[in-house]
Amino acid sequence: MGNRGGENMILEEILKNRAGFEEKIRKLIGRPVLLIELDMFALPCGCSGITANMRGLEFDDLEVFEQQILPLVKEMAENLGVKPTVTFARLVPGSSIVASLNWRTLCPRCYPEFARGAGKMPRPDLYILMFERRK
């Protein structure tokens, strides 16, 4: 990544990965879902990562295709050089709508919030796809 030949390689990678991830999810679930915005973020607490804001993806899709989605999620993180502690979907509260997929490298303060308990839903609006538990 970085600047190569006057072009911003980070942005180029993000554009390419946005389109690639969207295409793969579409093929998997058989519906033209939209990855409306792919962001890399840093939070004041020290967490950082990627957010994919989705349109048209449902909780059922995650449950049914979770095993097929996991490699795609891993691939995205690798492509963008992120090593997430947790990868999760955020749901619109009380509904089956997946608002976003999130790859987050957790800071020490936020880690316990996800690490407490062993369930897939540490909060009613969060569904964990992957979690790297510390030893």
Place this chain on the structure above:
Amino acid sequence: MKLFVPSPGHIDSLKELLTQKEKIYSIFMAGSPDYIGTGRSNLASPQLEDIKEQTEFAHKNGVKMELVLNSSCMGGRQLTPEGYRTNHWYVEKLVDIGIDSIVVADPYLVETISRDFDVDVVVSVLAFVDSPQKAEFFEDLGAKSIVIDSNVNRHFDVLHAIRDSVDCELKLLVNEGCLYRCPFRYAHFNFFSHAFGPEPRPNVLDDYYYLKCLELRIENPELIIKSPWIRPEDIKLYRDITDVYKIGGRTHFVDWILNCVNAYYNESYDGNLMDILDCPKDLKDLYNIPNKSLDGILEKQWTNCKKVCNKCGYCRTLTKKVTQVYSNGGTEHQMCLPWETGAVKT
């Protein structure tokens, strides 16, 4: 043709919009959310001095100014002595400024503003006037103009019946891409009314109604085809009902708004239909529906449509024929594919 054109709400937008003033009859924009609020999302909160400056600028350019105060829910505040006084004070100030018309959704406001002020009262599309009886009711309350519920935009029998029942001006909202007979409509506008009305405002992270609306249309773009928008080319079929048209879109960039103005002014648009629909704007990056591929459909099919979709199937077939999906968007490999190639579930 009289075109009512949205403004995002600040003077810079207005100045840009009025570079094409010869095509615009009236600008409309929301006022301050601190009084009556509006039933749709809003980008600005112009104070009285801003509204005054913009009204004077519009008038100097020969364009009228309409203020939209069409909250669909005020929580009963409007009926309290304090609410009545506050709203009355605000409307009085707007009238003093020289606003030409005020759009409201609440029948109580239609009656009181018509009675107490020298200003044209417009019944908002959010009052859901979809029958001659309702139109008569609002006219009797004092309305000078009614924006007809867009759900009946393709019910020509109802439109003609409304036209025959009242003498007041009728307006059609032409580019709203909302779901036909949307089940979220009342709840969504009530939510907006609180989110873009006086304090306390709900602090909502995700707009369920919007996201659910998008989800339904990603699953089934037939719901876009069935939305009651009116194409620029089809305006001619409405001339015996009205010549007053409202373009929705006050949360868009001026460039987008002017693109719509030109399309409707010229009664022609050669591009993606999604470009000119106010809602759902997120889906313009997903679907390409060439506007010209819909030439003649209104006249041939929808003017006589009985709206019994499970027995008809016309829109389903049309959707498959005209809808394309953008693939690899934002990259050098971007292309349009027929919707069916990527769809399993409908």
